[in-house]
Amino acid sequence: MTSQTAQADFLTGGDEMAAMIRAHDWSSSPLGPIAGWSQSLRSIVSLMLASEFAMCLAWGDELGFLYNDHYARIMHDKHPAALGRPFADVWADVWSDISPLVDKALGGDASFFENLPLVTNRKGYDEQAWFTFSYSPLRDDSGAIAGMFCSTYESTERVQTERALRDERERMGQMFAQAPTFMAMLRGAEHRFELTNPGYDKLIGHRDVLGRTVAETLPDAVEQGFLDLLDGVFTSGVAFTATGMLYAVQAEPGGPINDRYVDFVYQPIRDATGAVVGVFVEGADVTDRKRLERDLQSLNADLEQRVSDRTQELIEAQEALRQAQKMEAVGQLTGGIAHDFNNLLQGITGSLEIVQRRVAQGRIDELDRFITGATTAANRAASLTHRLLAFSRRQPLDPRPVQANALIASLEDLLRRTTGEQIAFETVLADGLWTTLCDPNQLENSLLNLVINARDAMPDGGVLTIETRNALLDDHFAASQRDVRPGHYVCICVSDTGTGMSADTIAKAFEPFFTTKPIGQGTGLGLSMIYGFARQSEGYARIYSEVGHGTTIKLYLPRHYGEAEQGEALPGLTQDHATNAGEIVLVVEDDAVVRALIVEVLGELGYQAVEAHDGPAGLDCLRTMERIDLLVTDIGLPGLNGRQVADAGRMMRPGLRVLFMTGYAENAALASGFLEPGMSMITKPFAMEALATQIRTIIEG
CATH class of the missing domain: 3.30.565.10 (Histidine kinase-like ATPase, C-terminal domain)
Incomplete structure (x- = not known):
């Protein structure tokens, strides 16, 4: 073993820094011969090298630099040349920032710094970085301060993340404040206001609600059931959506109430576990829209009525034009058939004169031929009259x-x-x-x-x-x-x-x-x-x-795929039309011939017929006679018309049944208000069978 490694033989383990320390020539290092360090300093070095945190120490007058593997990672290209060098040389690029901190530690005071920004060139170019670290004084065996100990980590990523989050919060806050809708965040089951935007403040009348609950600040909303809706969303975790809901806002106690219509959504706010921790309120004041819709509905209703009225006017105008055209045709028609119609009348009157003369002479064996001729001409004249009436009548x-x-x-x-x-x-x-x-x-x-x-x-x-x-x-x-x-x-x-x-x-x-x-x-x-x-x-x-x-x-x-309607034949005059009760019928008719015919037919059918030649005479009968079962009256009477006679008769005899006769087509289509219950109408010329049927129907109710 060399002398250099012998100086560090107190180190154990196989990590990179321990191996480098063993192999380092400490004789020329500002740290000096570390083999002579006290056992406590050796223990600190051993703990530093084995720690999972970035640590370093600086020792001696020149503050020789010693650090572990985790510290080496934040040094980038400074490692491994920094090992054993003076601390001030290693961090010369940021020494002006950290030297006051180093001096404080060498003065005996420990210090802690969080997210200290430093501009380094660790990667070969200037870079902003942040570090969180603590500096503590190191003492020798005599208790004198001989260096410093540092525990640190680079917090650049966290700072940048926090700044991004802060910027995002600010951006979201601006969006929240500038949103055209109203927004609010409520926390907890008591629905305490955590945040509102200007739109929400405006909706509730700019009341001070932050930090307070809905129940405390918005009693008007509580009364209208909004608190119950919030409770339902918080409890169930299911969002609630409303459209055009009425909110009667009272901005201050005793103040005026303003009706507002709102569209809104209550969304549950969940934490990381999925539990509901609040409610997010978002919506829009749609009062102006609702009022506009109401105005549009009113306008549409008015427009529809105007269109309906105008349509009815056009229909009436069209009917008037059609009627004018029909009346023009009738005018031309009547001029064309006047001669033939007079011929028909001549046939009727001539035949009747012959019949009258033959009867006077007692020659009745050939009367049927003349009666048939008169009847045929009369039927043809009646047919022409019906055609003219049909053409001129107003009808849809x-x-x-x-x-x-x-x-x-x-x-x-x-x-x-x-x-x-x-x-x-x-x-x-x-x-x-x-x-x-x-x-x-x-x-x-x-x-x-x-x-x-x-x-x-x-x-x-x-x-x-x-x-x-x-x-x-x-x-x-x-x-x-x-x-x-x-x-x-x-x-x-x-x-x-x-x-x-x-x-x-x-x-x-x-x-x-x-x-x-x-x-x-x-x-x-x-x-x-x-x-x-x-x-x-x-x-x-x-x-x-x-x-x-x-x-x-x-x-x-x-083409119509069906059968054409067949006209119904008039019922014949049979015994079914007769009566055994001898009902009394008052006949008011100013035409003597027509009156006589009606009276004759009534007599043949078993009725008791009473005649009156005009309105006043009919009214006298109604006033003096004890019993009248039916009034048969022409409408166009001299003196009093038929309707006046009928009304007077009903004043004296409530429930009197009436059959009106008329020769005018317009009267046949009179408004429903003309005929009251118990009244009916028949248009001239009519067949006696039709008259008998009408009378029987009216009397039988």
Whole structure:
């Protein structure tokens, strides 16, 4: 063993520093011959070398440097040349920072420093580093201070981590403070405020809540159940979410209450073990949004009402236009049939005169022929009257299954009279025509308008043809037409041999109020209403015309897969209409013939009929007669009208049953308020069977 190693033979172990110390030439070291150290110093060196902490010592006048393996690691490129050198030389780059600390230790005072920042060049360039260490004085056998002992570790990583955490906390704090929402952190089961942001302070009225509990600072929130919600989140660990919840805030006791609407979330805060230790509150004051939504709802409701009102106005305007167009057609129709209607009246009156004369002569063997002629003419006149009333009456659209051939056939007499004698009227009705779905009254009105237009287009006469056929509009045809869907249709064509239309006229023909007729002879509503009727029926209208060669207008109405409705026949006058109770019926009618007919039929059926020729006379009967089971009265009476008679009668006889008669179509569609319970109405002209049925129904209740 060499002399150098003999000086350190007190060292044991196989670690790096112990081996280096044994092999070091200590004769030239400021530490001197360490073999001569006292046993206590040797023990310190041995403990230092075996320690898991970074330790060093400096000894003698020059403070020779001795350290362990862990200290060597924080020295980087200073090791191993630092071993045995003076402490001041080793740490010359930071000596100005640590020399006061070394002097303090050599003066006999121990010191502790945490996270001391030092600028070193341990890695070959200047670097900021932090160390936590303690310096303690070392004494020799005589008790004199002969050096110092240091225990240290580099805390650079911890300092940097703490600084990063601090910076992150500051950043999060700024975000917390600047967040547009409100936030608060509550700790513990008592929900003590740990942190709030300005948004939360504003929500609660800037009350001082930090360090205090929700129950202490927000009694208004407690009363409204928010504390119970917090308890539920803290206990269950399940978040709670609310949208648009009302929070009545009272910023100070006795102060005003402001209603606020809030969206918020209560989130549980957990520790490292997963246990709930608090609640995080986050949300937004949505009061302005709620008020805006409420205003929008009010505005929408008002807008919907205005749209509804406007829609109703448009519907009423459309109905008014349709009615105006219908009345125009009726006006033209009545002018066209006046002559024929007078002929019908002539047939009635003439036949009755002959019957009267033959009866006076006692010649009654051929009366049936004249009675039949008068009845036929009367029925034809009644049919014409019903048609006119139906055309002029206001009524909503009522789509029903319709057999177009039957409808056209029922109109044929009316349409022939409309065209006049100069125009040849023809119908070509297809066999097996499909059923369609539309409003039959509107279809009748459309046909009448088309016939009138065709008649006016042939002032010098011509041929008018109504034709029906089944039509299949295929994809190719639909693609070549505007707004046409392929499918099965019933086609109704009205053709004339008149003046025809130009291309410009055809392009405008379906526009409302467009007309080629002189002022005062047309409203321009006819074809536009026909087009609208076809479209409302999910069909189409098309015009084919050539100037000088006539016009064809085709209505395509969709096929309906079902049977057309059949009209119900009026019940016949049978014994079922008769009575055995002899009920008393007061008949008030200013037309003597009509009154006599009604009284005659009532008598035949077993009723006791009492006559009154006007309103005042009927009122006298109601006032003086002991019993009246039914009042049958015309509405249009002289003196007092029928409704006035009925109202007065009910004043005297509560519950009096009333049957009104009227010859006006408008009255047949009177508002529901006109007829009260126990009242009914029948429109003239009526069949006696219909009258008997009505009377029996009313009397039987």
